[in-house]
Amino acid sequence: MTAQSTGPATAAGTTKRAFLELDDLKVSFQTEDGVVRAVDGVSFALERGRTMAIVGESGSGKSVTSQAIMGLHSRRAAKITGHAWVDGVDIVTAPDAELRALRGQRMAMIFQDPLSSLHPFYTVGKQLVEAVQAHGEVPKAEARRRAVSMLDRVGIPNAARRVDDYPHSFSGGMRQRAMIAMALINNPALLIADEPTTALDVTVQAQILELIRELQAEYNMAIVLITHDLGVVAESADDVTVMYGGRVVERGGVDEIFSRPSMPYTWGLMSSVPDMEADRGKRLEPIPGQPPSLINLPKGCVFRPRCAYAQHVPDGRCDTERPDLTPVDDGHDARCFLTLDQKRTLAVKATGTEEVA
Amino acid sequence: MTTPNLTDAGPRSASTPVGDVVLRVRGLQKYFPIQSSFLRRTIGQVKAVENIDLDVHAGETVGLVGESGCGKSTTGRTMLRLLDPTGGTIEIDGRDVTKLSMRQMVPVRRSAQMIFQDPYSSLNPRHTIGKIISSPWEVQGVNPEGGVKKSVQELMARVGLNPEHYNRFPAEFSGGQRQRIGIARALALRPKLIVCDEPVSALDVSIQAQVLNLLEDLQNEFNLAYVFIAHDLSVVRHIADRIAVMYLGRVMEITDSDSLYRSPRHPYTKALLSAIPLPHPSMRGQRERIVLTGDLPSPSNPPSGCVFRTRCWKAQERCATEIPPLSEISPGTSVACHFPEPAKEPVSFTPPQA
Ligand SMILES: Nc1ncnc2c1ncn2[C@@H]1O[C@H](COP(=O)(O)OP(=O)(O)OP(=O)(O)O)[C@@H](O)[C@H]1O
Ligand SMILES: Nc1ncnc2c1ncn2[C@@H]1O[C@H](COP(=O)(O)OP(=O)(O)OP(=O)(O)O)[C@@H](O)[C@H]1O
Ligand code: SF4
Ligand code: SF4
Ligand SMILES: [Mg+2]
Ligand SMILES: [Mg+2]
Numbered sequence: 090m091t092a093q094s095t096g097p098a099t100a101a102g103t104t105k106r107a108f109l110e111l112d113d114l115k116v117s118f119q120t121e122d123g124v125v126r127a128v129d130g131v132s133f134a135l136e137r138g139r140t141m142a143i144v145g146e147s148g149s150g151k152s153v154t155s156q157a158i159m160g161l162h163s164r165r166a167a168k169i170t171g172h173a174w175v176d177g178v179d180i181v182t183a184p185d186a187e188l189r190a191l192r193g194q195r196m197a198m199i200f201q202d203p204l205s206s207l208h209p210f211y212t213v214g215k216q217l218v219e220a221v222q223a224h225g226e227v228p229k230a231e232a233r234r235r236a237v238s239m240l241d242r243v244g245i246p247n248a249a250r251r252v253d254d255y256p257h258s259f260s261g262g263m264r265q266r267a268m269i270a271m272a273l274i275n276n277p278a279l280l281i282a283d284e285p286t287t288a289l290d291v292t293v294q295a296q297i298l299e300l301i302r303e304l305q306a307e308y309n310m311a312i313v314l315i316t317h318d319l320g321v322v323a324e325s326a327d328d329v330t331v332m333y334g335g336r337v338v339e340r341g342g343v344d345e346i347f348s349r350p351s352m353p354y355t356w357g358l359m360s361s362v363p364d365m366e367a368d369r370g371k372r373l374e375p376i377p378g379q380p381p382s383l384i385n386l387p388k389g390c391v392f393r394p395r396c397a398y399a400q401h402v403p404d405g406r407c408d409t410e411r412p413d414l415t416p417v418d419d420g421h422d423a424r425c426f427l428t429l430d431q432k433r434t435l436a437v438k439a440t441g442t443e444e445v446a
Numbered sequence: 447m448t449t450p451n452l453t454d455a456g457p458r459s460a461s462t463p464v465g466d467v468v469l470r471v472r473g474l475q476k477y478f479p480i481q482s483s484f485l486r487r488t489i490g491q492v493k494a495v496e497n498i499d500l501d502v503h504a505g506e507t508v509g510l511v512g513e514s515g516c517g518k519s520t521t522g523r524t525m526l527r528l529l530d531p532t533g534g535t536i537e538i539d540g541r542d543v544t545k546l547s548m549r550q551m552v553p554v555r556r557s558a559q560m561i562f563q564d565p566y567s568s569l570n571p572r573h574t575i576g577k578i579i580s581s582p583w584e585v586q587g588v589n590p591e592g593g594v595k596k597s598v599q600e601l602m603a604r605v606g607l608n609p610e611h612y613n614r615f616p617a618e619f620s621g622g623q624r625q626r627i628g629i630a631r632a633l634a635l636r637p638k639l640i641v642c643d644e645p646v647s648a649l650d651v652s653i654q655a656q657v658l659n660l661l662e663d664l665q666n667e668f669n670l671a672y673v674f675i676a677h678d679l680s681v682v683r684h685i686a687d688r689i690a691v692m693y694l695g696r697v698m699e700i701t702d703s704d705s706l707y708r709s710p711r712h713p714y715t716k717a718l719l720s721a722i723p724l725p726h727p728s729m730r731g732q733r734e735r736i737v738l739t740g741d742l743p744s745p746s747n748p749p750s751g752c753v754f755r756t757r758c759w760k761a762q763e764r765c766a767t768e769i770p771p772l773s774e775i776s777p778g779t780s781v782a783c784h785f786p787e788p789a790k791e792p793v794s795f796t797p798p799q800a
Contacts, residue, residue, distance in 0.1 A: 147621070147650045246740070260741055261514060290513040290677060292738050295721035299737075317651055320680075320723030324730060343727045361655040363684035365725055369703060372662075373684070375655030379620060 106174055107134035108311050109158070109279055113171040114181075116153050116162065123384040127153040129335035130171070135328070137278060138305065140312040142322040142343070144358065145332035146380050151315045154332075155281045157181075158313065159198050160188035175279055194224045197272035199265075201284035206268050207256040213240070213267050214252035220274050239270040243300055262293035269300065276308055283315045298325055319362055323347060331355050334381045334391040337414060341421030351417045351432040352425035353398045356439035367441075374439075390426070398435060402426040465504030468539050468557070468638045468671045469525060474498040475533035476517075476524045480746060492746045494520040496695040498534070499772070504638060505665065507672040509686030509703070511679060511718070513742060517695040518675045522641040525673065526558050527551055539638055556586060559632040561625075563644035568628055569616040575602070575627055576612040582634045590634075601630040605660060622653030629660065633668075641673045646681060658685055679722055683707055688778075691715045694745055694753040697772055701779035709790035711781045714754050752784070760785050 116128040128150040135141045143151045156162055158173050160180045173180040175196055178187065200206055208216060217236035221227050227235075233252070240248035243266040245259075256264055265285070272280060282301065286294040298321065305312055314325060322329060322343065329346040331339040333354045339346065350356055357376035364371070378395040381387055387394050389408040399407040406426050414422040417432060427435065476495035479488040494517045502508050510518045523529045525536060527543055535544045539557045546554065559582075562568040569578055579598045583590055590597035599609035605626040616624055625645060632640050642661070646654040662685065664670060676682050682689060683703050690700040691712065699712035710716040717736040724733060738757045743749055752770050755761040764784055772782040776789060 146652065263741070291679060291721040292513060292718060295723075295735060296737060298723075299735075318723070319651075320725055323725055323727045324723040326727075347727050357652060361651040363658075363680045365680045365683060365707065365722065369684060373655035373659055375659065376652040377656075379622075 106177065108137045108176055109135040109313070110174045111154075111158070111172070112174075114154065114157060114173055115168075115170045116150075116157050117168045118166060119168070120384075125383045126335055126386070127383055128157065129383075129386075131330075131332070131335075131337055133328075133330050133337065133340060135311050135313065137311045138309045139327045140305065140314055140325055141328045141330060142314045142316060142326035143330045143332060144315075144317060144319065144322055146317070146358075148380050148383070149332040150335040150383075151332055152283055155198070155283050155313060155315055158279075158281060159192060159196060161198075190224070193220060193277075194275045195277055196279035196281065197275070197277040198281040198283065199268050199272045199285050201287050206271065207264060209256055212253050212255055213259070217252070217271060217274055220271055224275050235274060236270075239274045240267065242304075243267070243270045243273075244296065245270075262289060262296070265289060265293070265297055266300070269297070269304075273304060273308070277310065278308075279311045279313070280305075281313045281315075284317075285314070286321065287316065287318070294321070301325075319359065331358070334386060335383055336391065336424065337422075338392065338425075339423045340414070341417070345418060345421045349417070349421070349433065350436055350440060351421065351423040352392075352427070353396045353435075353439070354392050355423075356436055357395075359440045390424075392425075398427060398431075401431055401435070465506060465669065465671070466540075467501050467537075468504050469500070469502040469673070470537040471498060471500050471525055471534060473534035474500075474521070474524060474531055474536065476520050476529060477532045490746045493748060494695050494745060495524060496748075498695075498697055500525075500690065500697070500700075502639065502671045502673060504671050505669045506688070507665065507674050507686045509682035509689040510673060510675045510692060511677065511682050511689060512692035512698075513718075514677065515742060515745070516692045517745070518692060519643050520695075521692070522560065522643050522673060522675055526560055526641055527554075528560065552586065555582075556635040557637050558639045558641070559635065559637040561628050561632050561640060561642045561645045563647055566616075566621070566624065566648075569624060571616050574613050574615060575607070575619075578616070578627060579630045579634060582631060586635065588635070597634075598630075601633060604633070604664075605630045606656070620653070622649050622656060625649060625653075625657050626660070629657070629664070633664065636668065637670070639671045639673070641675070643675045644677070645674075647676060647678065654681070661685065679719065691718065694743060694748055696753060696782065697780075698754065698783070699779070699781045700772070705779060709787075711775065711779060711786040711789065712754075712783050713758050713760050713785075713787065716787060717757075752782070754783075 111132050114128055114131045118125045118127060131154055133141065145151055157169060158180060162169060169181050171181065175191065178191065214233065214236050217239065218229065218232040221232040221235055237248050237252050240252055245251050245263060245266055259267060286297050289297065316322060326343045329341060329343050330337055339352050339355045350359055360374040361376060363373060376395050381391055389410055390412050393399055393407045412424045412426050414424045417423050417429065474495055475497060478492040478494055480490040480492060481487060482489045498521060510521060512518055524531050531544065535542060538554055543551065543554050576595065576598050579601055580594050583594065599612060602609045607623060607626050646657050649657060665672065674682065674686055686703050688700060688702050689706050691698045691714065693714050699715045706715065707719065710719050717738050720733060720736045740757050743756055749756050751767050752765040755765040770782045770784045772780050774780045775786055
């Protein structure tokens with residue numbers, strides 16, 4: 090395994106900061122029903138050329154985290170504390186003008202729904218040209234040339250002709266490609282992909298993931314990949330962050346997480362998905378119950394109400410105390426009171442992962 | 447109301463269908479007219495479903511898979527006469543329903559129901575859960591034994607909803623709970639067949655697993671037949687006994703789930719399966735991926751001969767001139783291809799070494 094997330098402890102001051110580094114990032118929203126703690130202390134680090142997958146149930150705070158990295162939250166609606174450094178700039182405190190300059194130039198985002206970022210009234214080409222010209226004095230002809238070559242790069246057939254088409258005349262997969270072209274046209278160093286392939290067929294998904302990997306190698310991009318498809322994670326990520334109830338509950342290298350998942354929520358995620366290699370008759374084992382309310386988090390461990398392993402922890406600690414993220418192995422942390430031994434043996438039972446030495 | 451059929455379905459693994467045929471379609475076609483925007487004249491046709499033959503047996507799940515736009519939903523809706531077929535015949539529970547009027551269809555709907563993908567838009571937001579689940583009884587003029595409220599609450603308990611929430615509105619439920627409401631409504635008339643159109647696609651993995659388990663339990667309890675439409679191939683493999691792979695409105699291959707995944711015989715099936723991400727990082731790069739080039743052809747102007755030929759790496763001259771019929775090439779496996787892949791024997795799976 091190569092360089093791992095360092096975590097906030099070593100990150101502050103002494104060591105050099107990672108290209109993307111979150112330090113105790115918190116995002117909350119004031120609503121009629123109370124304060125929604127959507128992201129409640131997330132830390133991780135990511136270097137260029139590497140891919141961090143964020144996984145977790147709906148509502149666990151994945152998108153809110155990624156929008157905070159992009160500086161997309163309105164400062165009126167969202168209360169943000171902690172730090173999100175992108176190439177040394179703290180997004181949490183950076184002025185709007187600086188954020189605008191960073192977005193689209195140093196960092197870019199692709200969304201699940203391509204139509205949300207392609208304007209239906211303008212041709213794909215016009216939108217690409219504007220994206221280029223928004224960040225520097227580029228003559229129109231040169232911007233257009235770059236638009237065509239980028240469309241060609243993402244695999245749009247007849248790019249020179251299709252550049253003048255409107256988004257609605259593209260198929261779903263082509264729109265997703267056009268959006269990727271839009272995100273990448275200024276050669277960003279950080280790409281945030283929020284469920285980039287969830288709406289697509291497996292065949293198109295495979296093409297898009299392959300394309301992202303190629304472009305990552307070419308531009309040495311850092312990628313934050315948000316998805317709930319564990320297969321996509323297994324295939325594309327270097328590191329994995331598992332979120333639950335607005336917190337990181339486990340993080341580590343992709344091989345570690347898949348071979349030695351170390352806390353009950355991660356086990357639950359893994360045993361919920363049908364395994365293509367397993368016996369078909371095998372019953373799925375879903376996590377019982379519902380995700381927690383982010384307004385009234387349960388006392389003790391946030392996963393406690395749905396956890397089948399709390400009785401293994403003495404003195405009812407799970408009911409009263411919040412576990413910290415603690416090391417399981419080099420660069421692999423989990424937020425759970427179970428002992429290292431228990432984490433290992435119970436995982437085998439829970440997920441059927443054979444421990445391979 | 448009809449009494450539930452409680453015959454034990456037996457183990458789910460049976461790859462040879464045994465129960466009665468509850469749905470039989472032959473030569474099913476569904477075309478949609480394309481109209482010019484000016485004169486509203488029909489200028490062409492979207493051939494969404496072309497010549498589908500399918501039998502679905504009691505207690506059996508048949509999966510329908512294929513890329514977006516290949517006609518899965520249209521097939522499902524047309525089979526239940528929610529859309530009028532352009533051609534072919536449909537038999538539900540032994541009765542030819544191809545030409546029945548919507549009125550005549552009402553009693554047929556007791557035995558065949560549908561569950562939709564979107565747990566948000568498929569429930570009327572202004573109706574209580576009680577009203578939503580009991581609506582099929584109202585339409586059918588059925589008075590359930592023990593009264594409406596008691597029967598709805600029994601159904602709610604059966605699908606894992608709290609019966610006390612009888613008077614709540616859909617907005618107060620999560621996606622998984624809403625999907626359960628849709629399932630309870632589909633079960634109200636104790637149907638023999640349910641067409642499930644992407645019933646878990648909008649749900650989180652753990653909620654998805656809860657709903658899949660529920661569908662399996664209900665199938666065992668009531669000997670239900672399912673037509674299960676989904677684009678997640680691992681979900682389909684898990685739940686379906688047999689799988690039909692569709693492309694451009696046609697069935698390319700139909701066989702039992704294990705054979706399909708072990709030994710795809712149609713080139714399109716092979717490409718589709720090769721695109722599924724491998725489940726463990728240690729398996730990266732272990733499978734040859736067949737990347738399909740080009741886009742899906744337009745269903746209003748499908749290629750001549752084999753419709754897959756414009757993207758098929760095995761295509762020959764014959765493929766352009768001669769339509770390959772769906773024919774049985776080994777017991778239980780039918781393929782529409784002039785040059786099918788050879789069969790692979792079952793091998794026991796050895797876990798990857800790290
Ligand atoms: N502007 C907002 N005001 C109030 N609450 C919000 C706001 N934006 C997000 N939330 C809440 O914050 C929580 C986290 O949302 P987020 O969108 O990050 O989830 P997610 O992990 O991306 O889920 P999904 O997988 O469904 O996309 C949710 O409970 C959501 O309702
Ligand atoms: N009401 C309609 N009028 C015209 N064309 C239609 C209509 N409904 C569907 N079609 C077309 O028929 C074809 C099949 O569509 P269908 O919705 O059945 O596909 P699908 O396999 O269910 O796709 P998805 O996976 O995206 O749900 C598509 O080309 C679609 O555009
Ligand atoms: S700390 Fe306790 S409740 Fe939380 S995940 Fe671990 S065992 Fe379960
Ligand atoms: S009939 Fe020809 S074009 Fe069609 S799938 Fe078979 S080999 Fe390919
Ligand atoms: Mg999200
Ligand atoms: Mg559909």
